[in-house]
Amino acid sequence: MTRIEQKIIRKAAKGDRAAFRELVLEHSHAMFRLAWRLSGDQNAAEDIVQEAFIKAWRKIGEFRMDSSFKSWLHRITVNTAMDYLRKHVRRKQFETPEPEFETLDRAADVPDTGTQIDISRQTQVAMMDLSEAERTALLLKHYEGHSIQEVARIMEITTGACKQNIFRAVKKMRIALRPLVAT
């Protein structure tokens, strides 16, 4: 974390909205990417980002300067996304038979290599078949580039548990994606 960022965070912690705005401008894209990958839904991701920033504003006084601000924001985003998804999945169970990502082509299980395949969509389906912990660990490691220790800290689990989540996620993803390699 740069000195400038530290200074901005300190100002935001004192209630300086302009300083907090700087942080929102800086981190919005990354938080959206994470929220979208966690939720698999654009509208949900937008809501999660907003809610996460509001939480961050409330808690910014608790942030410790010796840790990574990006990791701290990611932890808030992950927690917000989990809360959001649990609530919405519960609601959707009553309202609609299937969540949005389920409407994607389920042929991911046995893809037709002879046709044009949207690998991104197949990956999304495979990703959403992972458990919450597996998906979160894999996203933070694979896409966000956090170290295993950082992922464990963000998820508030042990390093060993974090590794196991990543291993299980990788194993499942490989099985789902293997048939697409030839294409």
Added chain:
Amino acid sequence: MKHITDEDLTLLFYGEHDDPELAVRVAESEELSDRYDALCAELKLADAYQPPQRGDDYGAEVWQRIESQLVAPGVGAFRRESKAGGRLGDWLASLVQPRFSLAGALSIALVAVLAFTLGRNGPQEAIINPNAPAGATPAMAMADIDSSRLLTHSVSTHLEQVNLVLTQFVNTSETSSNETEYATDMLVANRLYRQAAVQQGNHKLAAFLADLEPLLIELAYQAQSGSPATRERMQQEVKDGLLFRVRVMNKQLNKPEISV
């Protein structure tokens, strides 16, 4: 020699393996190289999982959407510490930009008159009349009791309305314009009652009403513009205790002979 597992290769792929010799061993072994290449090819496919692009001004859009919801530090949604202090008072004063219906405006005007009357009739220093017969009830004390009862009754009615609106709020997923309008009216009424309670020396009631204010502010100013997630959080916080406290306080106010 230790068997190399897929977990080892996964750690190698992510640059997290403890053994610096592992990469050399994989490079030297055809079988390990094939396994590692397969893993790389499969995991690299996952890179295609890319979110939809946001525009350059996405950060500004996010800011625009959340700015109105950023409560000043120390004036959190339903924080217990947010008693009606100078800071909250100042903030409230700056926030109260009436958007009442005509009926709402009339009811607020009535509440204002009532609160003013209650405030004026609040406890004052007892005037001792040395000529008064022993055991006589001072007229001032009677006036205090009457104004206290009037305040209790008025606040009870107010809490019934709050209870109704909160119950409706926690049981509906969509914000209606009525909801924010009622909340705005109740916010102003709540503030006036709180001031009346302070003037009457009923600090417990004043503190309770002060606790309600942040919630009414959020309902009035944030529920409509906030995201579904914000609404759900607020609903949960109301369900988690505030609704119960409103009901308990109202019950206490309605108990005969018990001063709150």
